[in-house]
Amino acid sequence: MTEFLQQIINGISLGSVYALISIGYTMVYGIIKLINFAHCDIFMVGAYTGYFAITTLRLGFIPALFFSMAVCALLGVVIERVAYKPLRNSAKETLLITTIGVELFLQNIIKTKALAGPNVLNFPEVIPTATFKIGGLQFSNIQLITLGISVIMCAALQFLISKTNTGRAMRATSYDRDAAALMGININRIISVTFAIGSALAATGGIVFGMLYPKLEPIMGVMPGLKAFVAAVLGGIGIVPGAMVGGLSIGLIETLSKVYISSGLSDAIAFIILIIILLVKPTGLFGKRNVKV
Amino acid sequence: MKKNVFAKMGCTILSLVLTAAMVTGCSSSKSSSDGGKEESAEIVIGGVFPLTGDIPGIGSAMENGAKLAVADINAAGGVLGKTLKLISEDDQNQASVAPNAISKLIDQDKVAGVVGTYASSCSIPMATIAKERGIPMISIASTNEKVTQEGGGYVFRACFIDPLQGKVGAQFALQKLSAAKAAMLYDKSQDYCVGIADKFKTNFNEGGGEVVFDETYNRGDSDFKALLTKIAGLNVDVLYLPDNYSTVGLIAKQARELGITCAILGSDSWSDPGLVTVGGSAVEGCYFTDHVSFETDNPKVKEFAEKYKSQFGSEPSGFSVLSYEAVLLMANAIEKAGSTDSSAIVDALKATDMEGLASNYKFDSDNNPIKSVVINQVKDGKFVFAEEIQPE
Known part of the structure; x- marks a missing residue:
């Protein structure tokens, strides 16, 4: 029983990282209807930026987090302006392929000697790990911080989208871009803001991931990114709380299937879930039936 | 309208530049391989290493080891009186990339033999190609048994097996x-x-x-x-x-x-x-x-470690030594064979009795070296x- 509860803790800890990446994914999709595959690589850049902020600039955890969020927000906006905006009115597939192009570009540019170099880097222990034991269960402060950050980010994002003017403009843009423009909404600004927020969330995910699994490499974003994508679809792509729940669910499913079904099949199971959802309820757990996709 | 014209012009110019670059790129690579053949003042061998991917540290340690070996061989007079040249390729530590790397070395660079690579899952498909094309290959650090088995006699290795x-x-x-x-x-x-x-x-x-x-x-x-x-x-x-x-x-x-x-x-x-x-x-x-311990009295290993440090500014790993030895084995076999004829090199490799850096090399009937394991x-x-x- 203790072991089962410990596995639940492991699953939630893993899931909170997926959730953090997933809410950024889902927000960009929700507003712009674009699956941004480069999202997981902005996550990677976020982790690297955090690394340099902590080691070279000697910043603490919170300043490094904000620094990395700012750098990635800027990067997100630049990528959108340079690579996606010129294609905004072309076919969806073109844009989708461009996001993959950006993904490969980011993975390979970070490997160059001028940036991080090809070697694996070790994320510094910016907050000393402390392990707590309660009745045979073990968890660390890092795991708690991860979960806390995911929940806070999710709540803040939900508040931003549903309660603020910017959020209303985002929703209007999502619903009908041309009509929103006619109502005086600056579409370019709203899309930039969306990418800035999405990328800042990815940066947060990157730093948290670096603290939990201190191995930085250019392809570190790929697998978590794919899982986060499944999580976003599971929760209903475009729906922020759905992504949170989806992320935690995928973390739990992955952990429990590793332990109780087969360690080798855990990834396969995560992706089978994606296929089942797409077949049975394409709008996801939280999706409305009449959602416009 | 005007903007469109400029955009079109821009495209044309860009495509012209790209075409020009491609043409010159092709011609330069052609001339280098032709040059190698005509003058034949060089003996070219290929090296495949995981230079990027998830273990680039090992890749560069291996490439550096091979470079040192080439430099040492050339300093001692080269192979068959000619300069030894190493062309490196990256396999990204991926089984899907490694076959292209060795094919490129064989087809384009016309190498006499190939040393590489690290992962068994990369060396196994490479061994199949080496066998098909009849090119001698020495895997540097792939310890899975299948590597030499798949090689049909053409593939050897510088390390012990799993x-x-x-x-x-x-x-x-x-x-x-x-x-x-x-x-x-x-x-x-x-x-x-x-x-x-x-x-x-x-x-x-x-x-x-x-x-x-x-x-x-x-x-x-x-x-x-x-x-x-x-x-x-x-x-x-x-x-x-x-x-x-x-x-x-x-x-x-x-x-x-x-x-x-x-x-x-x-x-x-x-x-x-x-x-x-x-x-x-x-x-x-x-x-x-x-494979190797650097805490040893072996003067050759010590000398190698010092040379490596002064040249590359980092500590060598066991894989640098293996890589050095693999190049040495290949050069030794070419020298013994007296030509770059592949079957002659393979025969010479089979009959190897060579003093490496850390160990002496003799191959068993499966082309695996008989050597010790360090903990x-x-x-x-x-x-x-x-x-x-x-x-x-």
Whole structure:
């Protein structure tokens, strides 16, 4: 029983990282209807930026987090302006392929000697790990911080989208871009803001991931990114709380299937879930039936 | 309208420039290969290394070792009176990229032989190509048995093989660590990991111990807590992790966090300073089977280490030595063969009796060298010699 509860803790800890990446994914999709595959690589850049902020600039955890969020927000906006905006009115597939192009570009540019170099880097222990034991269960402060950050980010994002003017403009843009423009909404600004927020969330995910699994490499974003994508679809792509729940669910499913079904099949199971959802309820757990996709 | 015209012009110019670049690119590469043939003042060999990907540290250690060997050979007069030249290719440590790397070396660069590469899952498809094209190949560090088996006589290697490594690991765990219960955790997609884990299990069970946990993970995983939590409940004496240094560092760290205090044992792919970079204090005290120890009285190894440090500014790894020796083996065989004819080189390789850096080379009937296994331990972040086990 203790072991089962410990596995639940492991699953939630893993899931909170997926959730953090997933809410950024889902927000960009929700507003712009674009699956941004480069999202997981902005996550990677976020982790690297955090690394340099902590080691070279000697910043603490919170300043490094904000620094990395700012750098990635800027990067997100630049990528959108340079690579996606010129294609905004072309076919969806073109844009989708461009996001993959950006993904490969980011993975390979970070490997160059001028940036991080090809070697694996070790994320510094910016907050000393402390392990707590309660009745045979073990968890660390890092795991708690991860979960806390995911929940806070999710709540803040939900508040931003549903309660603020910017959020209303985002929703209007999502619903009908041309009509929103006619109502005086600056579409370019709203899309930039969306990418800035999405990328800042990815940066947060990157730093948290670096603290939990201190191995930085250019392809570190790929697998978590794919899982986060499944999580976003599971929760209903475009729906922020759905992504949170989806992320935690995928973390739990992955952990429990590793332990109780087969360690080798855990990834396969995560992706089978994606296929089942797409077949049975394409709008996801939280999706409305009449959602416009 | 005007804007469109400019855009079109821009496109035309860009495409012209690109075409020009392609044409010049082609012509220059052509002239270099033709030049090699006409003058034939050079003997070209190819090298395949994992220069990028998940283990670039090992890749550059290997390439540097090979470069040193070429420099030393040329300083001593070259091969057959000609200069030896090495052309490096990157396999990204991916089985899908490695075949292209060796094909390019054979077709475009017309190499006399190939040294490389690191991962068994890359060397196996390369061996198939070497056999088909009849080009001699020396795998540097691929320990899976299949590498030379797939090579149909054309493929050799500079390292020991997994059955020996798995056996030595199991014996060490049983005798020196007095382990009775062992757990294994490895990457199921790597021939190397699967082959070695299999041999460890057989030998550990036959030697009176019991492998109580045998599970795998996927390539690219970062979270191992689910499986490690299971292991923590089993009270094993030794945890066997035959995988690359970068992954192992993470596993060891998470194992220690979950309160697994038992000894951790690994294989030769731990042998990179990156192990300590990622694993930190978690890998302190761990043992692994390796090819070379730098804590030795062997003057050749010492001299090599110093030369390497002064030239590349970093510490060499065991793979640098193997890579150096692989180039030496190839050059030695070409010299003995008296030409770059591949069957003559293969015959010369089979009859090899050469003094390398760390060991003497003689191949058995399966083209595998007969050599010893070293066991190193991580102490204060450095790899310290623990034991050397001779082959039977």
